[in-house]
Structures are given as structure tokens and as C-alpha cells.
Amino acid sequence: MSPNLRIAFRFLTAKKRAMLMSLSCTVLGVGLFIVTQATTSGFEKFFIKAILGADGAVRIEDKLQNTLRTVSAGNDFAVRSKEAQKYIEGVEEPSLVVAGLKQFPNVLGTSQVIRQNVLVSSAFKNHDSAQVFGINIDEHIKVSDLDKHIASGSLDDFRQTPTGALIGRELADRLQLSLGESFLIDVRNSPPMRFRVSAIYETGVSDIDKIRVFVHMGQARSLLRKSSGVSLIQVSLRDPARAEVEAAQMEETLGYAAKPWQRREKVWIEVFRALATSSGITVTVFTLIASLAMFNTLAMIVLEKTKDIAILRSMGYERRDITQIFLWQAGIVLAIGAVLGSAFGALATWGVSKIPLGLHGIIVTKTFPVAPSPWHYVAAVVTAIVMVMIASIIPARRAAHLEPGDIVRGAAQ
Amino acid sequence: MRCAGLQRYLGHDEGRVHVLKGVSFEAERGQVYAIVGPSGCGKSTLLYLLGLLDQPDAGTIEINGQRMSNSDDAARTAARGAHIGFVFQFHFLMLEFTALENVLMPMRKLGRLTPAQMETRAHALLESVGLGAKTHRLGTQLSGGEQQRVAIARALANEPTILLADEPTGNLDVKNSAMVFDLLTRLAKDHGQAVVLVTHNPEIAARCDVTRPMRDGVFIGT
Incomplete structure (x- = not known):
């Protein structure tokens, strides 16, 4: 394990409650993204299959x-x-x-x-x-x-x-x-x-x-x-x-x-695609909350760990090491969040597919049609990565730009 | 280590203070230097400049013949890792890490030794500061004196040429102060390192090889 990753992990585990909050938001964001995409695609695929099967x-x-x-x-x-x-x-x-x-x-x-x-x-x-x-x-x-x-x-x-x-x-x-x-x-x-x-x-x-x-x-x-x-x-x-x-x-x-x-079936296909996009945007709000929670967690860690940052800098750790330490923390939360979120998404998709629906509208179905796809997982994880990493860059850069001399002088006074 | 004509201002606008007013200083291997003086005279500021934690407004700093005062952050950081060891007044241990991990941290960054060699050296250093039995204790599970001893072991981890200590005994009782000072000087002398310490304690200062009193940003009575 690299020294920076080791430090990141220890910093993160020291802030369990904040870390769990960021993690749960990431899990929810990834999981709900997967399940909503699976259901909207499910309706679209069900409709297309039925249309192909009939006409x-x-x-x-x-x-x-x-x-x-x-x-x-x-x-x-x-x-x-x-x-x-x-x-x-x-x-x-x-x-x-x-x-x-x-x-x-x-x-x-x-x-x-x-x-x-x-x-x-x-x-x-x-x-x-x-x-x-x-x-x-x-x-x-x-x-x-x-x-x-x-x-x-x-x-x-x-x-x-x-x-x-x-x-x-x-x-x-x-x-x-x-x-x-x-x-x-x-x-x-x-x-x-x-x-x-x-x-x-x-x-x-x-x-x-x-x-x-x-x-x-x-x-x-x-x-x-x-x-x-x-x-x-x-x-x-x-x-x-x-x-x-x-x-x-x-x-x-x-x-x-x-x-x-x-x-x-152009009209219906476009309706289904618009629905998928709109539900994707709605669920991305959860990922946005996850990114804000991550920002908050890292900002708190930066505030609490200024002395540790000064020590690391005095020992020869470079600014980019400090940035990496904070980005690793976001990365750890993202990695765990992506795995747990995907598992939650898969489980929720399976659960939704068992919900009795009894729909008699444009399509007739007894249960929720779902169409899980690996691309939904990729899209959910990529969305989470982009948003959480963007939110993490600010505190990470702030940590890297702290001057060790100022911190030590401040602590000594 | 050599510095000449160091000038340093702190603060901004009306709050700007001329802290160091052309300080020159030289430290040689195997010698223990004490910088003494009243609070606010510029001792710690000088120490941070010597330790490349801060940059002077004027003047030069040389370490092992290399001019570092105008070098960029990366070069100063590399020099800190390879040549300088710090001991701070408030221990500054990373409390989520064990004593062993704290000592390993600078070695892991420098990467000069293999992981096995790092472990062996860290154990030996902790043994030499009398903490061989507490290597796996977290920082929070160590007393103030023990934390400072871990900080000394950590400062010596990369075999620096110079050891800078800012009030290393300032936060300890008399017994622990004496123990930490003895340890610091003994280990530094054993390894041929220069030790520069800032202290308020006249007894500690009296036991150093060289004492440099400071007042109002300059050395006095040399």
C-alpha cells in the first residue's frame, strides 16, 4: 500500500460518522441511478419486444x-x-x-x-x-x-x-x-x-x-x-x-x-427515452448530495488535520502528496460506494421486478418490467466519480496549499 | 548549515512586523546549538526558515553547500525529507497512527530503504528512545514525554544532517525535559548531526555547546 493511501485510509476511518454519511449518499446515488434506468429501460424494452413480436x-x-x-x-x-x-x-x-x-x-x-x-x-x-x-x-x-x-x-x-x-x-x-x-x-x-x-x-x-x-x-x-x-x-x-x-x-x-x-413507434420510443433521461437527471440529485457530503467531510478533515498536514510537509511530503491523500479519501468512499451501490442497485432492481403492477395502459404487464444493463452500472459509477471527484478537488487543493510554517507558527502561539 | 543576512516580515499592512533583521548563523555537525530569547524575538521564525518551512524576504540559506533560500517548493520539500529532522513543542505526532507508523512515515516517503529495512530501523530508533515495548501503541495511548520521544525517533528516521527542535521540552515536566534533552543530544552526537534548538529553559541552554541569545530579530552578545 502506498504511504499516501495508507494515510488517507486512516484519516477517513478517524471520521467514521461523516465518512458513513458520504458513503451512504454515494450508495444511494449509484443504486437509485441503476434501478431507475433499469425500470425505464425495462418499459422501453418490453414495449419494443411486444411491438416486434406483434408487428x-x-x-x-x-x-x-x-x-x-x-x-x-x-x-x-x-x-x-x-x-x-x-x-x-x-x-x-x-x-x-x-x-x-x-x-x-x-x-x-x-x-x-x-x-x-x-x-x-x-x-x-x-x-x-x-x-x-x-x-x-x-x-x-x-x-x-x-x-x-x-x-x-x-x-x-x-x-x-x-x-x-x-x-x-x-x-x-x-x-x-x-x-x-x-x-x-x-x-x-x-x-x-x-x-x-x-x-x-x-x-x-x-x-x-x-x-x-x-x-x-x-x-x-x-x-x-x-x-x-x-x-x-x-x-x-x-x-x-x-x-x-x-x-x-x-x-x-x-x-x-x-x-x-x-x-x-417513433413517438413512444422518444417518450421512453425522455423518461429515462428525466429520471436519470432526478436521480443524479442523490449523487450531487453525495458529492456535497464528500466535500463537507473532506473540508472538515482538512480543518482538523492542519497539524498533520504540517507534519507531513515537514517530513518531505510534497503538495501533490497532500492532494493525493485527500483525493484517495474520496476515491476510497467512491470505490466502496460504487460496489455497495451496484449491489444495492442490483438487489433493488430484482425487488422492483417482483412488485405486482397490473398495468393496463399502453402496455399490459402484471409486474414491473426491468431491463438491467451493464451500461447502467457504468453510467451510475461514472456519474458518481465525476461529481464526487469534482467536489473533492477543492478541499484537496486547499489542504495542499496550506503553508507548513504558518500552521506550526499558529499552533505554537 | 549556513544562513546569512536573513530578513523576514510577518503580517500585512499596518500589522506588518519586521521579525528577523539580518540574522546570520552557522551550524556544524556534532554540535548542539541553543537559540534563546524572549517570546516574539524571532527564534521560532528563524528555525522555520532554517527548516525550509518558510521563505525569507532576504538573505541566503545553504544546506550541505546547496543554496536553498530561493529554491522552489519541490526542492525545499525534498531537502526537508532528506536532510532535516523536526521536533516540535507540541509533539505533533499523528495520533491515528502507532508509534512505529509515525517513525516509518518519513522513511516511506523518502523510499531510501526497503520495507524490511525501514521496519528494522524504526524498531531500533524506538528502542533507543526507550519505547521498544510501545511500538504498536497509538499516539493517543502515549504520555506527553513518550510522544516527544517518538517525535525525536521520527525526526532521526531519515538520518538528517541537521535536527531542528522548537521548544522540545517546553511542554514537559522537569524529569521528562531532562530525559528528552539528553536523548536528543546523545543521539545527534552519536550520528554526527547538528542540533539547533529553540528554548526558554536556561538549564537546557546552558548544557548546549553553543548558545545564541536573540532579541528583537537579531543575535546579541556573540
Whole structure:
């Protein structure tokens, strides 16, 4: 152990109460920073996972058609203007688009979907608005977590029942529908069709669970009188984080509008990020208090140890040794505070994840979603280091600039 | 150690006092010097200047032939660690540390010896001041006389060329005063070190090799 560290440790342990106060503030600052970041990230990740599980990473929805405002000069050069593009709803030749999508190495699966707003009626309630999704179930579970979202009933029942339907939990509750019960889907200008509840799903996203009804593609085509084409193609990617880049390339290659999940859910993602930043700033106040407590502790030690500083200086300890001795004290508190704070943060995060929440807002969850990340620990510790060290520099420099002659003369008088 | 024409002012503005008015002094190895005089005559100020704890407003200080009076803080600090040992009136032990740790502290900073050699030397020094059995006592667990003896052992730790003592017996009873003075002079003589001490005690001053009385910032009756 270096002489300066040894002295720092002894100075610090001599002021146990003040040191414990600084330490507990540091522990609280680090721990609360970790737990709040884990919970806000938890909500964000829960939402993103649910969205990816329900709507896939990319959706190919509308055909792009260039207008006269797009200038083309030969084969290799074109100037395109966003405003000059026209969108034609739906995908007219889905097989060709799917074949094109399969050329993208990052594409994991594709699912053709027919979608339309409809009215649903049960024995309990008439004409409730919903959205029917015509799918091929085996294709669709490759691009979604629909199989994992089944809360009651089974996909096998759906597979074996041509008029089977998968209905969201909130919609089922609203219509008071149970497994095996039938309901009507009504489309304008077309006779209503009767479907039977094969399974009830729960994605965790309220906006989805209260509106979507999945039926077999064939049934959907009959219901919606759409013999060819699809409304959209849902695409899953090996690396969903690259969805924005891949979607841009898909648009360029296929001539269809491709919406990555980041663009689709931009508003909510920004809300979650703003929440994480705001809670981070709030919790940083604890670290600020820790730094003030450290400042106070060191300032007290400097006042009480002026004689010791004079002795050290008379023995050949340099100004930088004195600075180091005081910065070591802050370092010791920080090191212990970072370890204990991280342990407290981990424990509190675990505890929070067990708190029953029963949230039924934008997302549906029974417990607090948490997403611990090593980066939260790094950010918490770095914040504490920066603030506590800044607060410690002032008393440390003051101690280093004390003149030993003045101290000894003062003590002797 | 040699100093010439030392001048020192203390305080500011109207409170500014001319404490040292051109003091010259020389100390040789193996000699014990006493600086005596009334309170406020500048004895301690001179001692702090000689110990490089303070800087003169004019004049020169040389230690082992090196001029130190105008050197920077780092050079003066290094010289203090290597050549000068201090004993203060109020012991100035670091009370959270044991007697052994107090003696080890200057050695650890200088780093001239290995840790094992430092331990051996610290034990030997504490043994020589009669505290061999109390090496692991904290400063708070030692009496005033014992604390001053630890301070002497600590001052000798780096084998300095000069030992400066500011009223080393000023806070002790007669018995302890005699013991501390004997110890200080014996150890210094044994190791060929110059000892400069400031004292009010005429008996102590009378036992030194050289006595330099001071008044109003100058030596008198040389």
C-alpha cells in the first residue's frame, strides 16, 4: 500500500460518522441511478419486444410510384423527391415481393397479411370496431410471437378450424367472448361471416389486444372479397436493430414503402427515452448530495488535520502528496460506494421486478418490467466519480496549499 | 548549515512586523546549538526558515553547500525529507497512527530503504528512545514525554544532517525535559548531526555547546 493511501485510509476511518454519511449518499446515488434506468429501460424494452413480436421488424405496405416531379437522367442517375412519390395502398404481387425480400441476408421470415377495419358482434355486444387480419398461421408465427402470446386455447385448434379466429384479450373481454364461442365479422357491402374463438392472445400492447382478430387467409379473402394481393407483408429480421437501414434498402430495391419498427413507434420510443433521461437527471440529485457530503467531510478533515498536514510537509511530503491523500479519501468512499451501490442497485432492481403492477395502459404487464444493463452500472459509477471527484478537488487543493510554517507558527502561539 | 543576512516580515499592512533583521548563523555537525530569547524575538521564525518551512524576504540559506533560500517548493520539500529532522513543542505526532507508523512515515516517503529495512530501523530508533515495548501503541495511548520521544525517533528516521527542535521540552515536566534533552543530544552526537534548538529553559541552554541569545530579530552578545 502506498504511504499516501495508507494515510488517507486512516484519516477517513478517524471520521467514521461523516465518512458513513458520504458513503451512504454515494450508495444511494449509484443504486437509485441503476434501478431507475433499469425500470425505464425495462418499459422501453418490453414495449419494443411486444411491438416486434406483434408487428415484426419491417412492414412492406404500399407501392411507391414516382410522379413527373422525379427526374431521371439515364439508367444510373435519378433525382427523387419524397413529395413527388405517390403511395398505392397494398401489395399487388406479394409473391414477387417475398422473393425479393428473401434475397436480403438479414431477413428471417415473411408473412403476407390482409387487413381491414371491420365490425364485430357477439351475443353480448353488437357492432364493435375491430381490425381483421387474414394470415397464414405457419408463415405468421415465423415473423411474430403470436404463438407465445396465446393466453388461452391453442393454435392447433385454429389450424384445424377453417372458421377459427384468434382474438385479443381486451377485445374478447369487451365482447364477453370465451373459447369456442362464435361471433360475427361484418364488412360493409358484404354479408357478415361467423367465426369461432380458437384462442385468445395477449401481446402486452393494449392497442393491439383490443382491436385485432386473426383469421385464416382464405376466410379473410372471402370476407373482404379480395381475391389477389395483400395489405402488407410483415418481415422479421435476424438483427432488428438494423431495421431502418434494411427498410431503406428494401424501399430502394422493391419499390414498396417499407416501415421499420423504429419509425412506426417513433413517438413512444422518444417518450421512453425522455423518461429515462428525466429520471436519470432526478436521480443524479442523490449523487450531487453525495458529492456535497464528500466535500463537507473532506473540508472538515482538512480543518482538523492542519497539524498533520504540517507534519507531513515537514517530513518531505510534497503538495501533490497532500492532494493525493485527500483525493484517495474520496476515491476510497467512491470505490466502496460504487460496489455497495451496484449491489444495492442490483438487489433493488430484482425487488422492483417482483412488485405486482397490473398495468393496463399502453402496455399490459402484471409486474414491473426491468431491463438491467451493464451500461447502467457504468453510467451510475461514472456519474458518481465525476461529481464526487469534482467536489473533492477543492478541499484537496486547499489542504495542499496550506503553508507548513504558518500552521506550526499558529499552533505554537 | 549556513544562513546569512536573513530578513523576514510577518503580517500585512499596518500589522506588518519586521521579525528577523539580518540574522546570520552557522551550524556544524556534532554540535548542539541553543537559540534563546524572549517570546516574539524571532527564534521560532528563524528555525522555520532554517527548516525550509518558510521563505525569507532576504538573505541566503545553504544546506550541505546547496543554496536553498530561493529554491522552489519541490526542492525545499525534498531537502526537508532528506536532510532535516523536526521536533516540535507540541509533539505533533499523528495520533491515528502507532508509534512505529509515525517513525516509518518519513522513511516511506523518502523510499531510501526497503520495507524490511525501514521496519528494522524504526524498531531500533524506538528502542533507543526507550519505547521498544510501545511500538504498536497509538499516539493517543502515549504520555506527553513518550510522544516527544517518538517525535525525536521520527525526526532521526531519515538520518538528517541537521535536527531542528522548537521548544522540545517546553511542554514537559522537569524529569521528562531532562530525559528528552539528553536523548536528543546523545543521539545527534552519536550520528554526527547538528542540533539547533529553540528554548526558554536556561538549564537546557546552558548544557548546549553553543548558545545564541536573540532579541528583537537579531543575535546579541556573540
